[in-house]
Amino acid sequence: MIEIAAQAHGFGARVQGVDLSRPLTPDALATVKDAFTRHSVIFFADQALAIEDLERLTLELGAFGEDPFIAPMDGHAHVMEVRREADEKTLVFGAAWHSDWSFQASPPAATILYGEVIPPVGGDTLFADGYRAFEALSATMQAMLAPLRAVHSARRAYGPRSAYATDARPRSMKIEVSPEAEKSIVHPLVRTHPESGRKALFVNPVYTVGIEGMEAEEASAILNFLFAHMTQDRFVYRHHWAAEMLIMWDNRCALHTAEGGYDGHRRVMRRTTLAGERPV
Ligand code: SIN
Numbered sequence: 001m002i003e004i005a006a007q008a009h010g011f012g013a014r015v016q017g018v019d020l021s022r023p024l025t026p027d028a029l030a031t032v033k034d035a036f037t038r039h040s041v042i043f044f045a046d047q048a049l050a051i052e053d054l055e056r057l058t059l060e061l062g063a064f065g066e067d068p069f070i071a072p073m074d075g076h077a078h079v080m081e082v083r084r085e086a087d088e089k090t091l092v093f094g095a096a097w098h099s100d101w102s103f104q105a106s107p108p109a110a111t112i113l114y115g116e117v118i119p120p121v122g123g124d125t126l127f128a129d130g131y132r133a134f135e136a137l138s139a140t141m142q143a144m145l146a147p148l149r150a151v152h153s154a155r156r157a158y159g160p161r162s163a164y165a166t167d168a169r170p171r172s173m174k175i176e177v178s179p180e181a182e183k184s185i186v187h188p189l190v191r192t193h194p195e196s197g198r199k200a201l202f203v204n205p206v207y208t209v210g211i212e213g214m215e216a217e218e219a220s221a222i223l224n225f226l227f228a229h230m231t232q233d234r235f236v237y238r239h240h241w242a243a244e245m246l247i248m249w250d251n252r253c254a255l256h257t258a259e260g261g262y263d264g265h266r267r268v269m270r271r272t273t274l275a276g277e278r279p280v
Pocket of ligand 1: 082093094104111113123124125239256257258259269
């Protein structure tokens with residue numbers, strides 16, 4: 001029987017009693033999808049998964065998303081390896097609060113991350129709940145934010161002047177910076193989740209670069225307030241990894257960041273994304 005254990009402070013859940021190395025039965029799939037909608041971040045321990053299992057599981061849950069700027073694993077066009085070697089000194093991948101690929105017209109609904117090699121210290125992933133962050137704002141602030149449209153771009157992360165472009169230290173991951181990253185797109189600053197119907201803040205410090213119709217200083221004041229508000233401890237779940245653990249998070253209502261703190265140790269993860277819809 002599948003058991004869903006919600007995390008104590010109300011965000012994220014552990015799923016037990018399911019073997020992800022085999023195709024999910026229709027009932028198991030429905031239970032996992034329902035747990036995902038209710039908890040936004042779900043994780044499964046003790047899952048010995050080959051790359052092909054990760055690909056199959058992703059396709060059972062939906063369609064692959066499109067992952068730009070990072071070369072996929074050889075022979076696995078939709079699987080990215082998040083790797084950092086013990087002696088690597090370069091930036092930790094994903095080490096700032098973000099929602100995956102929020103600069104795309106239809107950003108990925110979910111990301112699935114599998115722990116292949118987990119360091120003995122550090123390497124946690126933190127998740128922030130965009131629903132509760134929105135719900136905790138005053139009604140006046142919610143009403144002010146509701147009609148706004150935020151500008152998203154990959155330029156700070158993957159543009160020709162980004163930190164990845166200027167950091168020449170050896171790196172295991174194949175990051176491909178590109179002028180394509182300079183493009184921008186607007187999305188509602190508050191989005192409604194297509195399955196839960198709940199509203200969530202949909203901005204993040206890596207990819208949200210402005211607010212439509214506002215001067216840069218005006219937008220920065222609002223965005224910086226929101227970034228600090230959303231990432232308060234009361235909205236954050238800290239995930240501590242073990243090898244063979246799989247986690248799945250909802251990019252439509254949660255931010256995440258990789259903490260680092262494991263210099264001197266190897267960390268290897270495999271990652272896929274699930275295609276999403278245009279935010280509304
Ligand atoms: C990511 O942003 O996908 C990386 C998360 C992690 O490595 O913990």
